[in-house]
Amino acid sequence: MASxxxxxxxxxxGGAVAARALALGHDVTCLAxxxxGQVPRGARLVRMDRTDPTxxxxxxxxDSWDLVVDLARQPGHVRGAVAALAGRSAHWAFVSSCSVYARHDEPGADESAALLPAxxxxxxAPEQYGEGKVACEQAVLAARAGAALIARSGLIVGGGDPSDRFGYWPGRxxxxxxxGGAVLVPNHPDQSVQWVDVVDLARWLVTAGLSGTTGVHNAVGSAAPLEHVLDTAARVAGFSGEVVRADAETLGRMQVQEFMGPRSLPLWLRDPEWRAFMDRSGSAAAGAGLTSRPLEDTMADSLAWERTLGTARKRSKAGLDRGDELAVIESLAAQGLSIPD
Structure with missing residues (x-):
């Protein structure tokens, strides 16, 4: 039993990591x-604010921890943690992000790609997320003399996803x-989509962390065409109705946004400077043991979560409200702008 x-x-x-560690029989403490929310049953919660120096x-x-897993986004939190605990832990895993990279237009780029300034x-601030994660990485690697696992996660998806970006599609x-209505999708079928299931990532952080895996890894699965992802979402949801496609220019005129946020079509990217945001090399992480569940299983978990939240709920984080979507579809049909499936 590891600590x-x-x-x-x-x-x-963080809850998924704690739950996975508990399922493997380890002793788990969470500081938050x-x-x-609540820690998983069986974990010990130390309720503290990490801005508190004590x-x-x-x-x-x-005397020491077998593994510390840190998910922070604030450099000050990470700097405080490594100052207090770097010398009291056998292994360290830090969850970073592929948002640390300076460019997102190079398909298949690996961990050697240029980073944002720390x-x-x-x-x-929210708009400094990538720069903040770079600073966090640097703090961990400096304190641990490089002996740490840095997991640059891609789009994390699955049950419990708070972002609505992936779950929107099976839910819709x-x-x-x-x-009985139609579903609006972007006519960009070959765009790459890349993700990591929260179950897979949590499992890997625990097992790779405890085994002493170190170095920087893009924690992502293989990229797949957007059309395949949406077809899988439809199949898992039991949808066999009409799909209405619209091109980027038309969606832009209809003020439908890309990727996330209000009035968006999640996962869709039209900006060429971001065309490889979900298309990075994950070979290093795969070589270190990161595996991917079948997309159908991930979609099923996402759909179950969507149903828990209510598929008809208002959409503010990502997606279109259903009434708004149907109005857009009606307008496209009236103007003859929809693309036959």
Missing amino acids: ILVLGGTSWL RGES AYAALPAR LVSDEA FAQAAQD
Whole structure:
């Protein structure tokens, strides 16, 4: 039984990491404010704010941890953690992001691609997410003399996903299967989509972390065409109705946005500078043991989560409200702008 400290553990991925470690029989402690939810049953919660300089003194007394898993986005939190714990842990895993890269137009780029400049301050604003993660990585690698696992995650998906980006599609196809209406999709079938299932990522962070895997890895699965992803979503949702396609120019005129946010079609990317945002090399992580569940299983988990939330709910994080979508489809038909399937 290993001793594992999760810096987080009450939010989505952190909870999945803690749950996986518990399922393997390990002793799990989570240090978090506890505002995002509960830790999995069996884990120990140390309720602390990581901006408090005494936060780590509240942890259970022990000489060392077998593994520390940190999911922070704020450089100050990471700098404080490594200052307090880097010398008291056998292994360290930090969850970073592929948002650290300076360019997203190079399909298949690996971990050697150029990075954004590291943020100097301790606190990253939302628009400084990538720069903040670079600073976090640097703090971990410096404190651990390079002996750490840096997992640059791609789009994390599956049950519990708070972003709505992946789950929108099985949820919308399921809703359309019930109401009998059409579904609007971007006419960009060959665009690459890349993801990592939260179940796979959590499992890998625990097993690779405990085994002593170090180095920087793009924690992503293989890229697939957007059309394949949407076809899978429709099949899992039991949808066999009409699909209405529209090109990027037409969607732009209809003020339908790309990728995420209000009035968007999730996962779709029209900007050529971002065409490889979901198309990076994951060979290093695969070589280190990261595996991918079948897409059908990931979609099924995403659909179950969507149904828990309510597929007819208002969409603010990503996607179109159903009524808005049907109005766009009607307008496209009236103007003769939809593309035959």
